[in-house]
C-alpha cells in the first residue's frame with residue numbers, strides 16, 4: 066500500500082527543518098521498501114493567515130482528513146499573531162476534531178547531547194510520557210463575573226470524562242505492557258485537587274486490574290517533577306492529564322538536554338482520523354531564516370510517524386541513524402556544539418539510514 | 420516584647436526534628452537578645468486523631484490563633500489516616516482559616532549538598548518561589564455526574580479572585596523589589612488554560628505598573644519547569660498559582676538537591692493571624708523513630724519564622740550557621756553523606772550560631 070502523508074511546514078524554522086525530515090523519510094522508505102506519497106499544504110501558518118484572515122481553509126478537514134498521517138513543522142509567531150488564534154486555530158483544532166487523544170513523547174538521553182543532570186549516561190534515561198490530549202484542564206468552560214470591580218473573579222473547569230480518562234489509561238497500560246520493564250507511573254495531585262484527581266486515581270486502579278502484568282505506581286505531580294530530576298531512571302511509561310502531561314513532556318526532554326530535538330505524536334490510536342507528528346520545539350522566530358535550526362526533532366517525529374503507520378523497521382532505522390549522527394560532533398548543529406547547518410545535519414542522518 | 424510561638428511537632432520525624440529546631444531557635448534568641456516563649460500542642464497528629472477522632476480540638480482557633488507564629492513539624496501518616504483527612508484537617512485548614520495566602524520557599528544551592536544538576540556551585544542558584552496558598556486549583560467546587568455509567572464525568576473549578584491574585588502578586592513584586600536583582604517571573608499556561616491563566620497575566624501587567632523598578636517576565640509552566648533545570652540561574656522571585664507554585668516549590672528544591680532540608684512559610688503578611696513555618700519534607704514514616712532524620716529543614720524554617728517576626732539578625736545567624744554546618748561532612752546527616760544523627764546535627768548548628 067502507498068501511504069499518503071499531508072505535509073504542513075507551518076511557520077519559522079518549521080519551513081527549514083521540514084525538507085530534512087522529508088529527506089530522511091524518503092531515504093528510509095527507499096531502504097525499507099515503503100511507498101509514501103507527500104501532499105504539501107501551506108495553511109496553518111502566518112503567511113496563510115495574512116492572506117486569508119484565518120489559519121486554515123474552511124474545507125481543511127476534507128483536504129487532510131483522509132490522509133494516513135500529518136507531518137507538521139511548527140506553528141505560531143507571537144509577534145504577528147496571538148497564540149490563541151494560531152494554536153487554537155490549528156494544532157489544538159487537530160487534536161480535538163481528529164480526536165488525537167494521545168500525546169506521546171519519548172524521554173531519552175541520546176549520545177552527544179549534554180544533559181543538565183550530573184552523571185547520567187545514554188541508556189540511563191529512556192521512558193515515554195503519555196499525555197491526555199483532548200480534555201482535562203484545557204476545557205473552555207468557565208468565565209468571569211463582576212468585571213473591573215474588586216469583586217471580580219474568574220473560574221475555569223477541569224473536565225474529566227470516563228471515556229476520556231479510560232482510553233488514555235488503556236493506551237498507557239498497553240504501552241507499558243509492551244515494554245521490558247512493564248512499569249507505569251500515574252501523575253495526579255489528589256491531596257490538593259480533591260475532585261478530579263481522585264477520579265483519575267480511581268480509574269487507574271480499575272484499569273490496572275485488566276493489566277495484571279504491569280507494575281504501577283502513582284505520584285503527586287509536585288514530587289514527580291522532583292523525581293524526574295533526582296531519579297529519571299525510575300520511569301518507564303508516565304501517564305498524566307492534559308496539563309500534567311504537558312509539564313512532564315517538557316521537563317523530561319529538558320532533563321535529557323533535548324528540548325530542541327524532542328519529537329511528539331498527537332495520536333488517534335483507532336485511526337479514524339490522521340495523527341499529527343511534530344517536533345516539540347516551536348517556530349523559533351529568533352533563529353528562523355538563518356539555516357541553523359536543528360532538524361533532529363523533525364526527523365525523529367518522522368520516525369514516530371513510520372512506527373505509528375506500522376513500519377517499525379523503517380522507523381527504527383531512522384532513530385538509529387539519529388543516534389549515530391549525534392555521536393559525531395561535526396555532524397551536529399551549533400546548539401549541540403557542532404558546526405553543521407540544518408541541511409548538512411539532515412543529509413548526514415539520511416546517509417546513515419540503513 | 421516576648422514572642423509567643425505555638426509548637427506543633429505533629430507526626431513521624433516531625434517529632435524528632437522539632438527539638439533540634441527549638442534548640443537552635445533558643446541559641447539564636449539568646450545570642451541576639453530575642454525573647455521567645457514556646458507553647459506545645461499535641462494536636463494535628465495521628466496520635467491525637469486516634470484518641471479524639473478528629474485532627475484538632477473544636478477550639479483550636481482559640482488555642483493557637485493569638486500566637487505570633489506556629490512552628491510546625493510534619494503531619495500525615497497515609498497508612499493510618501487518609502491524606503485528605505489529615506492534611507485538610509490541619510495544614511490546609513490553617514492556610515484557609517488563618518488566611519495564609521503566601522506560601523514562600525527559598526531555592527538555594529547550599530554547600531555540602533550534592534546537586535543533581537551538573538556544574539552548579541553554591542551561589543549559582545538563589546531564588547524564592549512565591550505560591551498563592553488559598554484558592555486557584557485547590558478549590559472545592561465541582562462534582563460528579565452519571566456515576567458508574569459510561570457517561571460519567573467529573574468537573575472541578577479553578578477559582579481566581581481579584582483579591583486573591585492581586586495580593587499574592589503584590590507580595591511577590593515587593594519581595595522582588597527588595598532584592599538586588601529586582602526580577603520577577605510569573606508562571607502561567609495561557610496558551611492552553613484559556614480563561615483563568617490569561618486573567619492572572621492581566622493582573623501581573625496591572626501590578627507591574629506599580630513597581631516600575633522591577634523587571635518582570637512570564638513563562639508557560641511547561642517550559643518554566645524545563646528552565647528550572649536548564650537555567651536555574653535565571654530566577655530571582657518566581658510567582659505562581661496554588662498548583663503551579665506547589666510544583667515549582669518542589670522542583671526548585673530538587674534542583675538544588677535539598678528537598679530534605681528545604682523550609683517553608685505559610686504566611687499571612689498582614690499578621691491578622693499567625694503564620695505557619697514548617698519543613699517541606701513530610702512525616703517520613705519509613706525512617707521515623709530511628710533518630711536519623713535531617714533536622715535542617717526544621718531549623719531553616721525557624722530562621723524564616725524569626726525573619727517574619729522582624730528578627731532579621733537572629734534569622735540570618737541561623738542560616739549562616741546552617742551553611743557552616745553543612746560544609747562539614749561529619750556534621751551532616753546520613754542522607755547527605757555524613758554520619759551525624761538528628762541530635763548531633765542540631766547541636767552542631769546551635770553551636771555555630773553567632
Ligand SMILES: CC(C)[C@H](C(=O)O)[C@@H](O)C(=O)O
Pocket residue numbers: 256257287506665
Ligand atoms: C500536602 C499537600 C496538600 C501540600 C500541597 O500541595 O499544598 C504539599 O504538597 C505542600 O506543598 O505543602
Ligand SMILES: CC(C)[C@H](C(=O)O)[C@@H](O)C(=O)O
Pocket residue numbers: 152311610611641
Ligand atoms: C502550544 C501549546 C498550546 C501546547 C500545549 O500546551 O498543549 C504545547 O505546549 C504542546 O505541548 O504541544
